Amino acid sequence: MDHHHSSHRPWEDTAPPPDDALLAGCVHMSRLVGADPTMVLAGGGNSSVKTTERDVHGDPVEVLWVKGSGWDMATIEPAGFAPLRLAPVARLAELETLSDARMANELKAASLDVAAPAPSVESILHATLPHRFVLHTHADAVVTLTNTADGAAICEEVYGNDVVIVPYVMPGFDLARRCAVQFPTEANERTVGMVLLNHGLFTFADDARTAYEHHVELVARAVTHVDAARRRLGTSTPTPVPLPDAPAQLTDVASLRRDIADVAGHSMVVCSCEDEAARAFAARDDLDQVSQQGTATPDHVLRTKRLPLLGRDVAGYAEAYRAYVDRNRHRLGDRPLLPVDAAPRVIIDPELGVLGAGRRPADARTAAEIYAHTVWVIEGAEALGGYRSISEADLFDVEYWELEQAKLARQPAPSPMTGEVAIVTGAASGIGRACVVELLGRGAAVVGVDLDPAVHEVSSGVAYEAVVGDVTDAEVVAEALRTCVRSFGGLDVAVLNAGVFPDPAPISDLPLDRWEQALRINTTSATALLAACHPYLCRSTSVGRVVVVGSRNVTAPGAGAAAYSASKAALTQLARVAALEWASDGIRVNVVHPDAVFDTALWDDDLVAARAAAYGLTPEEYRTRNLLGTEVTSSVVAHLVADMCGPGFTCTTGAQVPIDGGNDRVV
Ligand SMILES: [Zn+2]
Incomplete structure (x- = not known):
């Protein structure tokens, strides 16, 4: 992609104001x-x-x-x-x-x-x-x-x-x-x-x-002058490094993200730079020279740091960064130094391409975007005789500028899940949608999977990455995890929510395909998703967490709901075994059992009326049929799901928490 030619818009564009305004x-x-x-x-x-x-x-x-x-x-x-x-x-x-x-x-x-x-x-x-x-x-x-x-x-x-x-x-x-x-x-x-x-x-x-x-x-x-110099030089550009794709590359990105977060002292996101010229730059064999000069303009040092990391030695980068700060801190005089973390913001790797890193997804994307432009600047300047930035000391002065340091000091504490990455299945509606909103609200980056291509902006400027497809399809699961890695660098939280509630039928009349469909969607797909998530949850920037959306039916099954109840019971047992198997990886696996959450795609007024009638209740009685006499909403379930990923559940795995207003058959 040549992003340097004349996107300049004429003055007449979008109705210029009169000259006296x-x-x-x-x-x-x-x-x-x-x-x-x-x-x-x-x-x-x-x-x-x-x-x-x-x-x-x-x-x-x-x-x-x-x-x-x-x-x-x-x-x-x-x-x-x-x-x-x-x-x-x-x-x-x-x-x-x-x-x-x-x-x-x-x-x-x-x-x-x-x-x-x-x-x-x-x-x-x-x-x-x-x-x-x-x-x-x-x-x-x-x-x-x-x-x-x-x-x-x-x-x-x-x-x-x-x-x-x-x-x-x-x-x-x-x-x-x-x-x-x-x-x-x-x-x-x-x-x-x-x-x-x-x-x-x-x-x-x-x-x-x-x-x-x-x-x-x-x-x-x-532009004309730079283009002419590049044409005269006429060097062939290397083949662009492809975006991370093979499983080993994807987990390498996740390991890199974990190392970056370790150095930063908090979770970070990492994104792949899609720019083709930047990915070709990553294949150059003189990177240790051309990429290690400094930024294109002083401002960029605040977004990209002075130098990108070449390769994957994050600890070595951090050591060199601290040495640079030590070499230059005398320039502040007696002004106190508020340290910036030592983690890189741009990473160039011959196999993984160019990656941006940041506390928030927008920070990582900005670092990657700036670097894509820096690549054009470097290559043009090389054609003009050699790229030179300002000195290390000059860039230090901007990075540790008094006003920037004051901005850092004033920064409010970030939301608790800032820098974390979550995947949510069944993300387009109901409990899944509510979980997406709650996790985004707590600062996490979210990849949502759903058959339904819902609007992925949940509020102004707040959006999740949507993967449209069926969670029973292995390629959709692979695409979802690829998205987690390319957009955010890995995965910390998996919310297994996608499910179906098949038409009720007594066992004597239950078509087997309906039973099998419930198991395939509610249970088998969850098994496949857990397996696919495991390598990334192991490489979490904190600890991997899984929250499985079960059902009250697991502990208090309903007549006529054999397929649903059995599939959710199997799902719960799957989660318990995962808690056993993955405890040594630090991964926590917990289950919520909601009941009667009617603002979801599983329910409509006819179904509520039918189920109410089966119990001899009015729809209203059926909706609040619990000890507290309260209606359980998607958003309160989502709140519990997000809490289970937080500090209150640090010591809890394999737990099943009902969220049903209290049930006299279970309490
Ligand atoms: Zn300026």
Whole structure:
């Protein structure tokens, strides 16, 4: 896949605002660049517009609307910009020094709106540029030109006098101050941009469209130059490493994930990078050279760390990471160091390809996506004479930046199952759906299997990975586990929930195929799934856990339900044997026995009425027919299932817990 060609959208796309709607123009240009991953990745880049507003007295005040942190360019809205008094912000560039914490304070204090987001750390730089609209990205093609031994010379060759070229300076106050001095002395009437070596690109203009079009044009010139160099070099790229597929490779990924979590000190997810060029990169024989230079732009160090792990020696990586921190910690002076865990965020393996790692699935995917772009940058820069990043010390300064450390310190405790991976069968409805929602709510990543291709987004932005198919089909089970590994790196929790309730019949009249179908779906498929899950549960980042959804019928069978009751009894016995066999692997296997959960696909009003009649009850009496007189819902069952995966059940395996409102035949 060549992801570097002109996904740039024309200005007219999606109805640009009128020229006099200044903030709307800034939003529009930001979204256009934000929509192009070759220009903006993972919350990178920023933008601004200068306007005149009225303060509370009605007096005019010059305002810098600058992108707030936490907003993504692709989806930014007017509320994503912080309105800062321009004059005091621009004046900060006159100071000799300014600590990051003090700078953040001054920017916040200059805001006209206390509810606005924290302004970008590049705000002072935006303020000092004289133009109304300012746009900044870390476009792949531009950093490719600059991340070379002759970066400045290559930029001069490509851009001539059209840009001011600024050497690498740590982003924030120092960079703003440097630009405030250099830009006015070097800019001329032709200047349309500013290239920050090893960092990115600024363009500017007095209208949003021109600022945007300068940006697109300067990036396109860089792409042309890189493409020409790559064509001249004409090296053949290696065959891409295939995505992990064979059972041994899949369990290798799970072992790797476990090792990464061990080093991190908590569960982590690992995802396979699907990008073809990245997988071809993983087959190069000079990775120890080209992949060990540093990131494409300083920001990335927060997502990918400075270096990827080559191969699988996670402990060795962690040791080297700690040594790097020790070598550089003096740079913090007397500021305390809040350690970042020593686990890698990008792994390159000649057999497994490129993998991203992170606390949450989105973190792992972002690391993998950034690396796919980094591969393009590295290969382009190699064609231009050799990829060079900034120094280890410079990257340390960004990774352990005061403001980033403050963000780490403020982070709320993650949900209890963050970094864990669960599989749920029968995920599309009823108890299974409720389990998916509950596990996602507790922070786990979830793969759901169901015949029904239900909507896999359970709430805004919260989704599970759906595998559509029949759990009795071995290929569907294999696909589900492949999905667990490729998307999340392994498996920690299996919830065996899929089941059928065959039409009731007395034993004397029970068609054998109905009996066999109940056993095949409720029991045999569970046996096959448990066997398939075992290698991954053994490699859990904490301990493997299985929760089997049994039935009250196991302990209190009902006449007419021989097939269902017997299949669930066999399933329960299967779980008990698994608890025995897998205890030495640390895997806990427990069973819940729900009763009369009517908000599931097994039940409809007719069936409730029929079963109620069989007991001489009204449907309402039948629904609450238990000691507590309460209706058992899917969500309360799901709550118990998730609890069984949590700390309260650390010492429990082989248990059967009823969830039925209390049953006088069993209590
Ligand atoms: Zn930047």
